[in-house]
Amino acid sequence: MSSQRIAVVTGSNKGVGYAIVKGLCERFKGTVYLTARNEEKGKAAVAKLKELGFQPLFHQLDIADQTSKDALEPFAEQAEKTVAVNYFGTLRVCEALFPLLRNNAKVVNISSSAGHLYRIPSASVRAKFSDSSLTIPKLNEIMESFVKDAKENKAEQEGWGNPPYCAYIVSKVSVSALSIIQQGLFDKEVPNRNISVNHVHPGLVKTDLNSNGHLTIEQGAKAPLYVALDANFKGKYVWFNCQIVDWYRETTPSRV
Known part of the structure; x- marks a missing residue:
């Protein structure tokens, strides 16, 4: 089994989830996955982070964003x-x-x-x-x-x-x-x-x-x-x- 460390953040194409991915990219010594229900939005968020010099990976995950109040x-x-x-x-x-x-x-x-x-x-x-x-x-x-x-x-x-x-x-x-x-x-x-x-x-x-x-x-x-x-x-x-x-x-x- 690989010893690579992995972090997965759900619903993270925007908001707090996005900021958590960014913070993990800055400090976590391993691979960080940004996940989102919408593939297009998730990949756009990954691209934005890559422009900042980070290298998160994207994985589509079918859990919706928090329902609006x-x-x-x-x-x-x-x-x-x-x-x-x-x-x-x-x-x-x-x-x-x-x-x-x-x-x-x-x-x-x-x-x-x-x-x-x-x-x-x-x-x-x-x-x-x-x-x-x-x-x-x-x-x-x-x-x-x-x-x-x-x-x-x-x-x-x-x-x-x-x-x-x-x-x-x-x-x-x-x-x-x-x-x-x-x-x-x-x-x-x-x-x-x-x-x-x-x-x-x-x-x-x-x-x-x-x-x-x-x-x-x-x-x-x-x-x-x-x-x-x-x-x-x-x-x-x-x-x-x-x-x-x-x-x-x-x-x-x-x-x-």
Whole structure:
């Protein structure tokens, strides 16, 4: 087996993902793959980085970009699409890549301040996400239940939060919950590959999907790059300023 080190960044033809690829090209001693659903846009991003003197490679990967918070579709459709991309898309990529990970690999899942457990208003719903015995199949069922409730106009009644933004919150809480489960599974591996899985809030970055953001994409890439290249912890929820935050605690630092 080749000893070449490889970094793969999903959804990275623009925004924070693009800045993460650029940061990896600057510091990571290995091959960096920029991936995108749209081949034309992905190759254009690679060409732009090559003009800057970097040599990333492109690979087409079928996971959509984060659903816009300003989507105009009915809430039920927003909920289904957002969960499909942010949660199930992340899960599918992980299931495909995890068997290929080598010893000491690092996984960085992009969550959000919206992914903090207490952004879910209902204590009973929070208890489902924070259950220490939670498994991936059970988490899948929770997400399917949310989509069902959204379609039946019962999301607020069932404690998920207020439509339409609760779709984004629930999808990111699920990414954080998934990260914790994944770390637990890696910890139990025999032989143990010493793999870390952390989940990161990159901050409120100004992109075409978030006009309310104020951080640059480079500032948004700071924490993900820190976790990928410098940190030695596992299973942590990391804020945009590289501070570890207790995902289970009621309060968080400022989101900005």
